[in-house]
Amino acid sequence: LSFQVLLKSDAPTGDVLLDETLRHIKATEAAETVQTWIELLTGETWNPFKLQYQLRNVRERVAKALVEKGILTTEKQNFLLFDMTTHPVSNGTEKQRLVRRLQESVLERWVNDPLRMERRTLALLVLAHSSDVLENVFASLADDKYDVAMNRTKDLLEMDPEVEAAKARATEMVWAVLAAFNK
Numbered sequence: 001l002s003f004q005v006l007l008k009s010d011a012p013t014g015d016v017l018l019d020e021t022l023r024h025i026k027a028t029e030a031a032e033t034v035q036t037w038i039e040l041l042t043g044e045t046w047n048p049f050k051l052q053y054q055l056r057n058v059r060e061r062v063a064k065a066l067v068e069k070g071i072l073t074t075e076k077q078n079f080l081l082f083d084m085t086t087h088p089v090s091n092g093t094e095k096q097r098l099v100r101r102l103q104e105s106v107l108e109r110w111v112n113d114p115l116r117m118e119r120r121t122l123a124l125l126v127l128a129h130s131s132d133v134l135e136n137v138f139a140s141l142a143d144d145k146y147d148v149a150m151n152r153t154k155d156l157l158e159m160d161p162e163v164e165a166a167k168a169r170a171t172e173m174v175w176a177v178l179a180a181f182n183k
Contacts, residue, residue, distance in 0.1 A: 003176035004031040017061060024053045034176040035183060063087040102128060102137050106149045114156060115169055123174050129157050130181035
């Protein structure tokens with residue numbers, strides 16, 4: 001299973017990181033897999049022939065953009081021998097809105113069909129799972145609702161990405177990312 005990234009449009013998005021990513025994708029000779037692009041864009045590749053496609057300081061740049069939007073703040077934390085910059089959440093309201101959205105998507109608004117789920121919500125569930133924060137998203141729920149939310153999400157995330165991506169109207173990229181993180 002290896003989903004390849006094919007460039008449909010190189011029109012600028014207005015987002016610096018996305019536009020830089022588009023330029024890298026456009027510059028590649030042969031199509032790369034989603035797995036390869038995740039490794040390249042996060043700086044986790046060791047392939048010397050592909051280093052030119054890495055985004056520089058991607059985590060810091062994403063954090064800076066979230067600081068500029070008022071979602072995160074920047075703090076210096078002292079860890080024994082050295083100082084480290086951290087980015088705690090400064091906008092608890094926005095975080096709670098996302099947590100509530102995900103909770104409601106698997107409880108009150110559960111459709112039991114990824115094709116009928118809102119694309120952004122499906123992407124958030126996949127990213128929360130891949131980032132190991134899904135349990136935290138559901139932690140504030142009562143035990144019975146927590147179990148329902150975790151079981152529904154588990155069923156969704158255990159679907160075969162290749163089968164789901166091949167369906168008409170499927171969100172191929174979300175399934176490709178899930179497949180890459182499940183490797």
